[in-house]
Amino acid sequence: MMKKKKCFYYTSMFLFISTFYLFSSARTGYTAQSPEDLMTKIDSLEQLLLYEEACVLTHELLEQYANFDETDRVLLCRAYLKKSFCFGDEGKTVESIVVLEKALAIAMQIKDSTLLSIGYRELGYRSTIAGNYEQGFEAYRNALEIDTKLNAYENIAISLNAIGKIHELWKQFDKALDFFYQSLAIAEHLNNLDQIAIRKASIASAYKSMQNFDLALDYLERSLALETELNNEVRMGYRMDQMGEIFTILGDFEKAEEKLLSALEIFRNNRILVSESIVLNHIGFNYMKKNDYENALNRYIESLAIAEQTGFNNMKQKNLRELSSLMQKKKNYSEALEYYKQFVAIRDSAFTEQARRQLLDFQVKYESEHKEKELAIMNQKRLEDQLKLNQARQQHILMFGIVTILIFLLGTLYSRFQIKKRAQIKLSEANRQLNLMNQTKNKFFTILAHDLKNPIYAFRNISTSVHENYAELSREDLKYYTGELKNTSEKLCAFLDDLLKWAASITGRLVPKADSIELKPLFEKLVDLCSPMAKSKKLSISVDIPNGHLVWADRNMINTIFRNIISNAIKFTPENGWIKIQSNMQSIHTEIKISDSGIGILPKDLPKLFDIGNDPSRIGNSNDKGMGFGLFLCKEFIDKNNGEIRAESQPGNGTIFQIVLPNKQPK
Known part of the structure; x- marks a missing residue:
């Protein structure tokens, strides 16, 4: 037992010292080393599974030696291949493809088949990830041709499987299965358990796409058992x-x-x-x-x-x-x-038409080469069978021509029918959108009329009373009426200000200028502004927000959002009620909760709160119905600041508004 512990200790120390030496030399003082020495260190780091350090060293090697004419071209090609792998692991698919093309250009110059095969397979994989199946297919085809000449059966199996995956993406499942089974046969012949597990998973994927789920699960369970065995x-x-x-x-x-x-x-x-x-x-x-x-x-x-x-x-x-x-x-x-x-x-x-044509060309070429190899080992009976088949084909040429013409005519008629059908669908959709826009416009004007009505009526009634009873009014009465006029004008100005901001927002003239905002002082200031309204109804407003709670948003927009919500809470909360403001700051966002003891909202009205297509005069339970235009503006501004807003309420149990906003600048 002690010997095993000592052995483990010395092995660990050796790996640590080796790793430290390799990586530290990658960081300091290796400019005098040859590119061959650097590549040796990169290979050693990869063997130790230190891929990030290997990538750092690879990038720095290319910075120093990529433009030196004396640099070994094989070594330079290998370095570019390694750099492409690094970019791929970092999720930089486009950069990986650019570097791969440099590696392939060098491999072509030096005519190194092995490096060409590696480069084309990697290019096929990265192009497929990027959705460029045409380029991916061409790359795998080139790799397959090279590996076939080299008799590199393991690589042949990999390329056949990859070509099958592209067929699967093109929904050509029978062809995909044909390539998968060819690849599996090679892996089983080589007794390569890793490859066998992968091929069975590919076959399962094709069966899943064909909705044969029992077969798909059977192959996946076999594959998973092998992967578990291989750890x-x-x-x-x-x-x-x-x-x-x-x-x-x-x-x-x-x-x-x-x-x-x-x-x-x-x-x-x-x-x-x-x-x-x-x-x-x-x-x-x-x-x-x-x-x-x-x-x-x-x-x-x-x-x-x-x-x-x-x-x-x-x-x-x-x-x-x-x-x-x-x-x-x-x-x-x-x-x-x-x-x-x-x-x-x-x-x-x-997926372009050019990709389809190149796929057909490759299929014909691949099948022709396969048949030529089979013909080389066929016996006389196979040749006689082929002759009989050719004779049968000649006898059916006339029938084939007739069927082809009929298919062409039917296809033409069907195509014209589809064109006409699509045009009718587009016209119907355009009419539907136009009707919807007209309905929304009418409801929008209803909203404006509803929210402007009360302040304007108040102006008229107060001014009429003052005008008709001026001689009888005391100084206290005049002070009361002028105060009411002031409050009404402030409400009207606030509404018009909100309307102008909303118009600027939807036309793109109002762009958020986000900054880090501390919530506690912001709400304390808003509560001070709203306190006259709250005191008139004997409402208590509590701010339960710890110091340091932040949001990342536009200050003016945030002021408008919270002012509207607090004003609505005061408006719909009966006398002697309460309003609470709380916050919960998490890793990337902050949740603000504004709750009240108001009259509440019917559940069926909650989805309509932030929808400009609904008439606000139908929402609410008080004599003064409607949330007003403010909530539509709140929703618009919260969306522009990458946030969310939702409401919870039951009639008679008050309302809770929850606003979620980011608390950090997006990366």
Whole structure:
């Protein structure tokens, strides 16, 4: 036992000293070293799994020696390949592709087949991630041709599997399965358990896309068993992600969530951004199927952010499409339409007709080469069978021509029908949007009339009373009436100010100027401004906000938001009531809660509070109904400051407004 401990101790010390020496030399004083020595250190760091340090050293090597004519071209090509891997691991897909093209240019100059094969396979992978399937397909085709000449069967299996994945993305599932099974056969012949596990997972993915879920789960369980046996944590995460997605489709949401969360933890621990984006999307889909729309929305947005960071266009499309569906379920049709427009814009550029033609060319070339190899080893019987087949083909030429003409005519008629149908759909949608805009315009004018009515009527009534009874009024009466005129004019000015701000906001002239704002002094000032109104109704207003609670927002907009909400609370709270203002600061956002003991709001009216398409005069329970124009402006300003607002209420139990705003500047 003591010997084992000593052995472990000396081994650990050796690795520590080696790592320290390698990394410290990467940081200081190696400018006099040759590029060969630096590459040796990079390889050593990678063997010790110190990939970040290896990346640092690779970047610095290229900065010093990339432009030296004396630098070994093979070594320089290897350095560029390593740099592309580093960019890929950092989620910088575009930068990775740019560096790969430099590496491939050098490999072509020196005619190094091995480096060309590595470069093309990596280019195929990065291009596929970026959604450029045409470039990815071409790169894998080049790698397959080179590896076939080199008899590099393991690499042939990798390229065949990758080409199958692109067929799967193009929804050509039978062809995808053909390539997957070819790749699996090579892996089994080589008895490569790692590759066998991956190939079975690829086959499962194709069966899942074909909705053959039983076969898909069977292959995934076989693959996961191999990955567990090999103790390959990352690929165990891939399999659990695939299984979780299938369980969601089958309606077993709890089992799906268990698998997906386990996969997410693995990918986050290993900082695999692309896979993290995929599994977050699958978790969002699982939540949406469970009708848990808020959690679904959060996961989709996280997945979309990572996909945009890494240039993962395929996952960007998937997130945008599913976000559009989610917003339709939430009846937020404007957001649903916006997400769908973004999805269509990316989708239309992802797969061109040129890619289809190149795919066909490659298929013909690949099949021809395969047949030539088979012909070289065929016996006489195979040749006779081929001759009979050719004769049969000649006999059916006439029939084939007739069928082709009929298909062409039917296709033309169908195409014209579809064009006409799409035009009718567009016209109907345009009419619907026009009617909706007219309805919204009418309701907007109703809102303005409702909120202007009370102040203007008050002006008229007070001024009429003063005018008709001037001789009989005492100084106290005059002071009271002029005070009422002052209060009414201030309310009217505040409303008109809000209206002008809203108009500037929707026309794009009002741009938020965010800053760090401490909440406690802001609310204390607002409460002082509103205290005359509160005192007139004998209301108590308490501010329970600790020092140091912040938000990152536009100060003027935030003042307008909270002033409107507090004014509404005073307006709808009976005498001797209370209003409380509280805050809860978390890591990236702060939640502000404004509650009152007012008359409350009916549940059916809550969804209408922030919708400009609803008549505010129908909301509320008091004689003075309506939240007024202010809440629409609050919603507009909170959206511009990347926040959220929601309300909770029951008639007779008061109302709680919750506002969530960021407390840090977005990175």
